[in-house]
Amino acid sequence: MSRFYSYINTPKTILSLYTGDIPFSAFLKNFFSKEKKYGSRDRRTISSLCYYYFRTGHAIEDRDLEERILTGLFLCTTTPNEILENKKPEWNEKVTLPLAEKISVAKIDVEKIFAFNDELSKDVNAKLFNTSFLIQPKLFARVRPGKQQVVKQKLEAAQTNFEEINNTCLAFANGTKLEAILDINKEVVIQDYNSQRVGELMTATNISAPVSVWDCCAASGGKAIMAYDILRDCKLTVSDVRQTIIQNLHKRLKDAGIKDYYAFVTDLTNHKNLQSALNNKKFDFIICDAPCSGSGTWSRTPEQLLFLKKEEITRYSDLQKSICVNTIPFLKKGGYFLYITCSVFKKENEDIIHFIQDKFSLTLVKMELLKGYEIQADTMFATLFQLT
Template identity: 30%
Template sequence: MINGLPYSFFKNCSGILLDYDGKTPFHLYLKKCFNAHKNWGSKDRKRYRDACYIYWRFALPRTNLDHSNIIQWLKNHYPIPQLQISNPYEPYETVLSGGIDTAALQKWYTTEPNIWIRINNGHEKTVKGYLEATAIRTIESKKKSLALPSQSNLNELIENGFAYIQDISSQLAMNFDNTLLQDAFYKGAAVWDCCSGSGGKSITLALNNEGIDLICSDIRQSILDNLLTRFTLLKIKPPAMFCTDLSIRTEDFDSVDIAIADLPCSGSGTWRRNPENIHFFDPKQIVVFAKQQILIVQNILPNIKSGGYLVYLTCSLFKEENEMNVAQLIEKFGLLFIDSCIVGGQSMGGDYLYRAILQKRLV
């Protein structure tokens, strides 16, 4: 027995970790592993999950590892991990966006994130009552946004439209108070969420700015179907929607006042939620994403009115995807720089997002 656990536990953990290839999210891979081992009870599954995520968060990105190395590491670090001597973000220190330091990233990365929910308008008492009845502790509260423990069962709240799940940083990124844009979301303003995904940011926009004419697009029809379901559950007026690949063509429709482009990126600002990703990340992908982002924005710009705004968003930590790309867009297309910032991160208990506000010159 090691730390009260049999050797077979550490051996099984090592097998789970070594067999994982990084091609699918680890939590989905882990479900398949559990389905293949029906004899593992709920306590076993929790231990395996905890041990694997401790490895992803605290072990250095793997190089030439084998069973014996992983087993020994887990013996030393499970269930109480010790910080690694080196910081996994040190190799990226010179390519990080301004205002981000590796010490803060290490603390952020090695802490399991909470679940953030936004309470739907008019359902504050219902949500509070549910959390009290189910003994789910509220860790932090910011107006209508609540941070809850990561394994909380919130199905009843979500399925009945009382609240929706969205990281606090994504919520804050859609708050334009005290920016030049705060008056641009007037009633009837045409706002295009160009890469909407399943609609979290669009929902927040709709709740924050009643009366805007919202348009959503994404490359995947299935994700737009999910977006429509979420709007319906929350009883919010559905946006206009269309499926398109903005990396290959420009859409032909009436120009919009504001385009919000949450662009495909490395996702490095969300690695705390999927800590396995840093172990498999190829730095060469940074330039690939940066070029794709420029191409997508190039195809968005013709649909923004003269004097209209582009909100450039990534969930990346890397300056090549962030401020360097913004500088390139300003130079190439003559855009006006309004503002930029890192949203969220360690201090806010959320992902790291980069947001820049640019304006098309009046013609």
């Protein structure tokens, strides 16, 4: 009995201490580093219970903390378990039911999981999007050119299950340790399915080689590596706001075998510094994977369901407008500007597109909401413009 008491009361303690100031994964790491009494199995169980709690979002805020944890456990798992058997045996008997039936048993209104349905982009199905938080997303990897055969051979030798989405995209169960099997960045890039689909917009261009590409919000470099693989003969420039990001990016590009590129640190909202860094250089292709709320990825970080404040949406939207105003002037005539977010909010998506259209003489080539909530992937928004 004491084990079940700990399994419920430790998550209650953790959740009461967490304030959302840092990613929950980092908070858990700090917590367990101080509490040495928990073994690996205990840490996994306690961590999972916390995440199950977050996945119910705002749907059952009127229930006590233990009830919310158990409800999350019931809805987010598919096999009988000893915690439910001890605490809610009537639910444990029904844990294998389809999710829709379990939602009815638990008596929750799934459309209350997400707090900002009135802010969603117009093509988002609110019910499906809300329901998706109760389902663990998959892990996706993009196979780099010429590596398909060796990647499959290694996965089969390691007896690792995978789903082949297309010739270059593989899906795995979340938590699969691909780094123990494959050469990450050289053979495959860990990259969400819809992040990979952004490459479809890269192929919708008709720029003659060599192509000058600027990934202005490069972050971890996934889009930069994809541009290098798709556009082939390209001169790559990458930038981001923090030196630590660029340092990590240097290592990742080196692992990917990309040597000829220019990297610099800049604040894209500071026009003067940006002008100095680029010295009036212009590009055939600008990738703007803009800083955003990340709301399309919250099934991976469900704590955000409870901690994002509504005013943050407007703050991100204002930031995105500033970045677009300062980066688009570096586009060559005939060049392309690719605006991307991993957000589901209209203010970060369609409203920014309207802003760009009002501010600049750009032709909209393609705009698409990449729905991930139906396929255990991230939801993204991508729009391709051309300066004609």
